[in-house]
Amino acid sequence: MIQPILKIENLHTHFFTDRGEVPAVDGVDLYINPGEVLGVVGESGCGKSVTSLSILKLVPDPPGEIVGGRILLKGRDLVPLKEKEMRKIRGDSVSMIFQEPMTSLNPLFTVGQQIIETVRLHRGLSKKEAREHAVEMLRKVGIPRPEAIIDEYPHQLSGGMRQRVMIAMSISCSPELLIADEPTTALDVTIQAQILDLIRRLNEEQGTAVMLITHDLGVVAEMCHRVAVMYAGKVVEEGSVRDIFKNPLHPYTRGLIESVPRMDETRERLYSIPGNVPILSKEMQGCRFAPRCLDVMDICRQSLPKLTLQEEQHSCRCWLHESQQEDAV
Amino acid sequence: MNSYLLKRVMVLFPVLIGMTIIVFSIIHAIPGDPAETILGQKATEQSKQALREQLGLDKPWLQQYFNYMGDLVQGDLGTSIRTKTPIAKEIMPYLAATLELTAASMLFATFVGVNAGILSAWRQNSWFDYTAMIIALIGVSMPIFWLGLMEQMLFALKLHWLPSIGRMDQRNPVESITNLYVIDTILAGDWRQLWTVIKHLILPSIALGTIPMAIIARMTRSSMLEVMNSDYIRTAKAKGLSQFLVVYKHALKNALIPVLTVVGLQTGALLGGAVLTETIFAWPGVGRYIFEAISSRDYPVIQTGILIIAFIFVFINLLVDLLYAVIDPRINYK
Numbered sequence: 001m002i003q004p005i006l007k008i009e010n011l012h013t014h015f016f017t018d019r020g021e022v023p024a025v026d027g028v029d030l031y032i033n034p035g036e037v038l039g040v041v042g043e044s045g046c047g048k049s050v051t052s053l054s055i056l057k058l059v060p061d062p063p064g065e066i067v068g069g070r071i072l073l074k075g076r077d078l079v080p081l082k083e084k085e086m087r088k089i090r091g092d093s094v095s096m097i098f099q100e101p102m103t104s105l106n107p108l109f110t111v112g113q114q115i116i117e118t119v120r121l122h123r124g125l126s127k128k129e130a131r132e133h134a135v136e137m138l139r140k141v142g143i144p145r146p147e148a149i150i151d152e153y154p155h156q157l158s159g160g161m162r163q164r165v166m167i168a169m170s171i172s173c174s175p176e177l178l179i180a181d182e183p184t185t186a187l188d189v190t191i192q193a194q195i196l197d198l199i200r201r202l203n204e205e206q207g208t209a210v211m212l213i214t215h216d217l218g219v220v221a222e223m224c225h226r227v228a229v230m231y232a233g234k235v236v237e238e239g240s241v242r243d244i245f246k247n248p249l250h251p252y253t254r255g256l257i258e259s260v261p262r263m264d265e266t267r268e269r270l271y272s273i274p275g276n277v278p279i280l281s282k283e284m285q286g287c288r289f290a291p292r293c294l295d296v297m298d299i300c301r302q303s304l305p306k307l308t309l310q311e312e313q314h315s316c317r318c319w320l321h322e323s324q325q326e327d328a329v
Numbered sequence: 330m331n332s333y334l335l336k337r338v339m340v341l342f343p344v345l346i347g348m349t350i351i352v353f354s355i356i357h358a359i360p361g362d363p364a365e366t367i368l369g370q371k372a373t374e375q376s377k378q379a380l381r382e383q384l385g386l387d388k389p390w391l392q393q394y395f396n397y398m399g400d401l402v403q404g405d406l407g408t409s410i411r412t413k414t415p416i417a418k419e420i421m422p423y424l425a426a427t428l429e430l431t432a433a434s435m436l437f438a439t440f441v442g443v444n445a446g447i448l449s450a451w452r453q454n455s456w457f458d459y460t461a462m463i464i465a466l467i468g469v470s471m472p473i474f475w476l477g478l479m480e481q482m483l484f485a486l487k488l489h490w491l492p493s494i495g496r497m498d499q500r501n502p503v504e505s506i507t508n509l510y511v512i513d514t515i516l517a518g519d520w521r522q523l524w525t526v527i528k529h530l531i532l533p534s535i536a537l538g539t540i541p542m543a544i545i546a547r548m549t550r551s552s553m554l555e556v557m558n559s560d561y562i563r564t565a566k567a568k569g570l571s572q573f574l575v576v577y578k579h580a581l582k583n584a585l586i587p588v589l590t591v592v593g594l595q596t597g598a599l600l601g602g603a604v605l606t607e608t609i610f611a612w613p614g615v616g617r618y619i620f621e622a623i624s625s626r627d628y629p630v631i632q633t634g635i636l637i638i639a640f641i642f643v644f645i646n647l648l649v650d651l652l653y654a655v656i657d658p659r660i661n662y663k
Contacts, residue, residue, distance in 0.1 A: 100560050122569060
């Protein structure tokens with residue numbers, strides 16, 4: 001069996017606020033194999049961004065803190081690592097691109113300065129080498145006239161170009177894992193397609209594993225090998241793209257897929273899952289989705305189901321399937 | 330950029346002309362007669378009248394104003410009634426003294442203020458943050474003449490570490506070339522005297538720099554706190570940069586613009602001369618020079634002195650505006 005590049009085990013990231021302790025990430029288990037694209041989907045506030053920030057230990061502290069679990073990067077646990085050790089990993093073997101290309105680049109430094117800074121930090125190149133490398137990276141992400149663009153400031157570039165710059169910066173040290181937190185949400189649809197195409201190309205050509213965080217199932221179907229569906233700080237279903245779309249097990253996943261508008265259907269209204277995402281607290285009991293679930297049973301409100309393997313590489317956290325499995329046993 | 334500069338310089342003129350009108354009106358509204366102040370109360374009406382004629386004070390205000398402006402346009406800044414010396418020549422040493430004190434005060438205020446502000450924001454809600462902000466609050470609310478007196482009592486009288494008044498050791502003064510004693514002593518190669526000059530600067534610049542320092546610290550803190558929450562700071566951290574680089578390179582540059590504004594305004598204010606501080610430390614600055622002119626109704630000196638200060642103030646503001654564009658490429662003066 002291949003060793004996953006990243007394995008998250010029972011991760012708990014909590015926020016300590018005036019209204020009490022909020023378990024934003026509440027026992028998440030995930031893994032990403034080398035060269036794989038893992039999609040992490042869920043509504044806003046389900047903990048997907050906090051999970052991604054936890055991997056690089058960039059959760060704002062205070063109020064956030066990783067209170068439990070392990071984050072294994074090629075077998076090495078990142079949770080107990082000191083800040084200094086983490087800095088060697090950030091931007092080097094694991095790098096990240098963010099949702100807002102408009103605000104994620106420092107407005108007062110040129111594109112080149114920002115890329116060169118990263119390369120020199122991790123690769124120890126000379127100024128000249130680093131600059132050449134930066135031009136090379138810009139060319140790789142499809143920026144025209146990279147020799148000129150390198151000396152421009154972010155405000156002189158369009159949103160799509162800035163996101164390309166962000167990607168160039170994040171791949172400049174050839175990371176083994178690229179975390180992309182909703183990289184296309186803020187972009188026009190045509191630009192979205194280009195950026196996704198670029199990320200997929202990097203994945204295919206360089207073998208960079210990608211953790212793609214999104215709420216767009218279309219993007220997942222297009223891009224990912226495997227999918228993890230998150231709800232209220234937990235992974236509720238996980239499996240290959242094919243399994244998830246063809247045979248969704250969790251009522252939440254089914255609801256999500258139902259909500260996607262389809263070309264071949266004429267409906268008056270789009271389907272939507274009734275109710276709202278619960279306010280997270282430590283006192284929650286039972287399945288987090290129970291209040292909104294159409295197939296809710298008594299047991300769902302009393303105790304929390306486990307994430308159990310249903311078929312090969314397809315697991316689900318739901319009493320509906322838990323019982324089936326027990327029956328089978 | 331150049332056309333912008335030209336436009337800004339052109340705008341200076343109406344500002345300064347407006348300034349002369351205001352100052353002229355206010356001075357003439359002050360009760361008191363220069364002739365009587367100069368000649369004394371026992372002088373005869375005849376001699377007073379003769380002096381007024383000689384000084385042109387018997388003419389209508391409007392004519393006096395235009396005479397004054399006429400001279401000004403020709404580069405004649407006027408002559409002191411009291412000392413009969415050309416003001417342009419007389420005011421220079423005073424201006425230099427103020428310039429030196431202002432520079433030292435702002436150096437202290439900016440260095441301490443910016444760093445305290447950064448550390449407070451970096452370690453928000455820590456004991457350092459609370460202490461620094463309480464000191465800043467005390468700093469802005471403290472009367473500076475009192476602070477000056479306390480400094481003198483402690484560091485000069487009790488501990489004998491620093492001199493309490495003056496600008497240098499007068500027993501072997503160096504030749505005044507620029508009247509900026511730090512520069513003069515360096516030009517003369519007199520390192521001992523340079524050290525004395527610096528020691529003379531310490532107490533008054535702390536007294537004068539405390540309020541600006543407190544304002545700068547509070548401004549830096551709030552500006553940094555805002556910047557530290559921005560997305561590009563998260564990006565900088567995600568790149569693996571050290572905390573120091575994140576704070577002092579990526580955050581500080583972005584937080585600098587409001588701070589720069591405050592530094593500019595405070596520098597302008599200090600250059601106007603600080604009569605109280607200058608008096609306490611026997612500092613021969615422009616504030617005291619103008620204060621004395623006011624006491625003796627030396628109209629030309631008051632007018633010209635205030636005009637020069639106004640000019641410097643406007644000039645510094647222009648400089649700050651130009652610096653914005655140096656820091657932030659998005660600011661483009663066209």
